[in-house]
Amino acid sequence: MAVVRILSSIMKSKLILASASLRRSKILKELGLTFEVIIPDVDEVHWNDDPVGTVEENAKRKCNCISQQYPDMIVIAADTVVVFDGKCLGKPKTIQEAREMLGLFSGKSQTVYSGIAIATPQESLDLYLEKSEVHFRKISDTVIDQYFSLVDPLDKAGGYDIDQHSDLIISGYDGSWTNIMGLPKEIIEKILCK
Secondary structure, eight states: OHHHHHHTTGGGSOEEEOOOOHHHHHHHHHTTOOOEEOOOOOOOOOOTTOHHHHHHHHHHHHHHHHHHHOTTSEEEEEEEEEEETTEEEOOOSSHHHHHHHHHHHTTOEEEEEEEEEEEOTTSOOEEEEEEEEEEEOOOOHHHHHHHHHHSOOTTSGGGOOTTSSGGGTEEEEESOHHHHHTSOHHHHHHHHOO
């Protein structure tokens, strides 16, 4: 794959994370990567019956937006959705909506999809997909109140952050922990950390 050859010499190129997500920035920092954050201004899609298409299209839009402005840079973008009971869920718009989401998740499992787009100078954009499962504890209203006193649910797909106080609401998971956070480090390591 051409992108692997280009990215193996990442120290010669500048890396841009096309995302406002603090969790995505944290993952890249933990991998030891140096990067700049530039937030793309794009209209995102939300196809309720197509979570894979949704995350791939949104990641591609974000990546293209920034790579067109900075064609000599390496650009990484991502999009994450939660699929529960056949519905594609994004970020809750209100605390009440976040409360309803966690109430629905109580004692059940959901799937988290992330689409990752990487553009390199003089190369085409490459898309990657990661899927994980999250298993929730039985969650009472009291626990939801406690969780929301510790974690802001409004900027997170599904209204929760597995990396913050997840022991209150999550009993386990299958797949990539960092995918559930919004950027699977396994894919990034494979491509950027050679």
